[in-house]
Amino acid sequence: xxxxxxxxxxxxxxxxxxxxxxxxxxxxxxxxxxxxxxxxxxxxxxxxxxxxxxxxxxxxxxxxxxxxxxxxxxxxxxxxxxxxxxxxxxxxxxxxxxxxxxxxxxxxxxxxxxxxxxxxxxxxxxxxxxxxxxxxxxxxxxxxxxxxxxxxxxxxxxxxxxxxxxxxxxxxxxxxxxxxxxxxxxxxxxxxxxxxxxxxxxxxxxxxxxxxxxxxxxxxxxxxxxxxxxx
Amino acid sequence: xxxxxxxxxxxxxxxxxxxxxxxxxxxxxxxxxxxxxxxxxxxxxxxxxxxxxxxxxxxxxxxxxxxxxxxxxxxxxxxxxxxxxxxxxxxxxxxxxxxxxxxxxxxxxxxxxxxxxxxxxxxxxxxxxxxxxxxxxxxxxxxxxxxxxxxxxxxxxxxxxxxxxxxxxxxxxxxxxxxxxxxxxxxxxxxxxxxxxxxxxxxxxxxxxxxxxxxxxxxxxxxxxxxxxxxxxxxxxxxxxxxxxxxxx
Numbered sequence: 293x294x295x296x297x298x299x300x301x302x303x304x305x306x307x308x309x310x311x312x313x314x315x316x317x318x319x320x321x322x323x324x325x326x327x328x329x330x331x332x333x334x335x336x337x338x339x340x341x342x343x344x345x346x347x348x349x350x351x352x353x354x355x356x357x358x359x360x361x362x363x364x365x366x367x368x369x370x371x372x373x374x375x376x377x378x379x380x381x382x383x384x385x386x387x388x389x390x391x392x393x394x395x396x397x398x399x400x401x402x403x404x405x406x407x408x409x410x411x412x413x414x415x416x417x418x419x420x421x422x423x424x425x426x427x428x429x430x431x432x433x434x435x436x437x438x439x440x441x442x443x444x445x446x447x448x449x450x451x452x453x454x455x456x457x458x459x460x461x462x463x464x465x466x467x468x469x470x471x472x473x474x475x476x477x478x479x480x481x482x483x484x485x486x487x488x489x490x491x492x493x494x495x496x497x498x499x500x501x502x503x504x505x506x507x508x509x510x511x512x513x514x515x516x517x518x519x520x521x522x523x
Numbered sequence: 524x525x526x527x528x529x530x531x532x533x534x535x536x537x538x539x540x541x542x543x544x545x546x547x548x549x550x551x552x553x554x555x556x557x558x559x560x561x562x563x564x565x566x567x568x569x570x571x572x573x574x575x576x577x578x579x580x581x582x583x584x585x586x587x588x589x590x591x592x593x594x595x596x597x598x599x600x601x602x603x604x605x606x607x608x609x610x611x612x613x614x615x616x617x618x619x620x621x622x623x624x625x626x627x628x629x630x631x632x633x634x635x636x637x638x639x640x641x642x643x644x645x646x647x648x649x650x651x652x653x654x655x656x657x658x659x660x661x662x663x664x665x666x667x668x669x670x671x672x673x674x675x676x677x678x679x680x681x682x683x684x685x686x687x688x689x690x691x692x693x694x695x696x697x698x699x700x701x702x703x704x705x706x707x708x709x710x711x712x713x714x715x716x717x718x719x720x721x722x723x724x725x726x727x728x729x730x731x732x733x734x735x736x737x738x739x740x741x742x743x744x745x746x747x748x749x750x751x752x753x754x755x756x757x758x759x760x761x762x763x764x765x766x767x768x769x770x771x772x
Contacts, residue, residue, distance in 0.1 A: 335659045336739070338710040462594030462601070463656025464730045465663045468714045498717070502593055503654070505715040508681075514668055514713070 323348040328360050331476035331515075332367055333375035333469035340473055340515075341374075342480075343367075353482060357387040357448060360481050361474060365456075368470075375469055376461070383456035385493075387478075392445040392487045445486040447509070448478050454493040460501040467504035472515040479512035486512050579766045580622045582642040582650040584718060585609035589632030594656055596745050602630065604745060605653040608731070608755060612653075615759035621766065636680075639721035643683075648769050649694055649762055650726040652718050655745060660735040661708030662754065664699055665728040666691040667720050668713035683723050690725035694765055698727065701761035705753060708734055725765075729758070 326349045331340040347363055349356050362381030367373060369380035460467065475488045488510045491497070497506050585605040587593035593601025606627065613623045624645045626638045642650045656663075672678075672685035684691065695711060702709045719726040731754055734743040743750040 336735070338659065338663060338712050461656075461658050463658050463732075464654055464665055464714055464716065464728055465656060465710070465712065465732075466658040468665070468712065471715075502587070502591070503714075503716060505717050505720070507717075508715055510715070 323350045325349075328363065329477070329480040330360070330364050330367065331473045331480060332364070333473040335375050335466060335469065338465055338469065340469070340476055354387050354389050357389065357478060357482055357485075358384050360477060361387065361450065364473065364477050375466070375473070377456075377466075377470060378459050379453070379456040383453050384450065385453050386449075386451040388449040388451070389482075389485070390447045390449065392447040444484070446482070446484045447487040447489065448482070448485045449489050449491060450474060450478075451491040451494055457492045457497065457500055462501040462503065464503045467500045467502075470500065471504050471506075471510065475510050475512045475515035479515070488512060577770045578622075578648075579769065580624060580645050580647040581616055581762055582624050582626065582645050582647040582724065583609045583612055584626040584638050584642065584650065584652040586652055586654045586718070588627050588630055591632065593654070596655055596657055599746065601655050604655040604731070606630065608653050608655075608751065611751070611755045612651075612758055615755055616762060619759060619763055621762060635717040636721065638718045639680075639683075642722045642724055642726070645724075647724045649765055650719070650722050650724040651758075651762075652716065652726065652728040654728060654730040656730050656732050657745070659710070659730075659732045661710065661732060662702055663710050663712065663730040663732065664695050664702075665712050665714040665716065665719075665730070666695045667726070668715050669720060678723075680721050681717070682720060684720045684726060687723060687725055691719075691727055693768075694725040695727045697765045697768060698729070698758070698761040701764055702757050705757035705760070707753065707757055 325346045328345050328347055328349060330343045330345055332343045333339075334341055345363055347359065349359055359381075361384045365377070365383050366380045368375050368377040460470065471490070478485045478488060489508075490500075490506045490510075492506070500506055585602075585608070587600075587602035587605060589602075591602065593605070595601070596604055606629075609625055610628075613625055616623045624641065624647065626641045627633050638652075667684045667688055669682055669685040669688055671688040672682075674686040678686060699709050699711055714728060716728050719728055731745065733741045733745055734750070736742045745751075
């Protein structure tokens, strides 16, 4: 009896030790670190500077885009930033990637994903009205004739938070640099992204903070800086 | 009157006045001739008509206004700064014989479409959208980021500036050159601004910021009257320079 009790005690002790060995002592890495290229804005000379950062990046392209833009906005939120904008990584709520339309940059009505934002959306089949603030529901892009091309150009829809837009400094230069750095950073890391549109809290918004037009589709080629200071 | 329009195009009144003046001159000539000895026969002298002065109109758009206060500039609001700059610049340009049309003269709400409508009706040779910001340094000049396009009889409202982008870039170049000559730091860029994107004239947006020295220290702030005067004088000189360039054959 005594021997049996001793064995049970020993087994329990071994199980406890085994459990301790397998207990996590450091945070799991969700993805291996990779190089990401950031186009960082500089208010002093109205330029975009290329900077390389090593950070864990998920494989999914949309998540990857969100992480990279989050890092860019973290740099802007840091003290001694060359383009001080508060908010940080949490300011990018979502990034959606869609097949790019062949429509021009100035097209006022692009296909949006949405519905998935948990916000009121326009049901499929209901026609677009210029003053309608609702974006199409998630199923609409699939039904409007676009066919996803695995290697074709993509439209990125960047959904920013309302608090980011509300706290963004007002001015043509500072707002334009934020928009251009986001567009150029997306294209540098996801070369298929050729067009970018912006939403704020899932809705269209006239300007970022009173100046830069957010109703347009931006071409990433317009945001890529030439050699030397931009433009 | 219809024949006058047919012959002289869109501005018959100017020509009609000239014709009336010429007739009056020739009539007075006739009355003088009656009291003078008869002149030898020959071809009647033609009254010399001075060619009409080339038209040059500048549109000044003081951004924001009313409920739209624009950015905060210390204790001031952007809408007040831009209105004050517009008023000052209008006086300086008026003194140089340049016709000026302003989009607003008081603290009123004006949406971007209305601003562009005013500019487009003016058929101006230069349109300036005036802005101010606490960020950056010096004067920021922006032309529309729209790709240049050929001029069409009908163009989309939101991209009407596309046909004028090349002229707008030339205007930005002249303003940049004159501001630099006045020792003002300048940066050039392209932007998407609804107001200038709908304008059918050489259009630029101009953002005034404090000037900064080493360590980002402000050397001339926006509320500095001397700095404001320098900016306004330099802009007036730039538009005068642009006028001579526009009227060069």
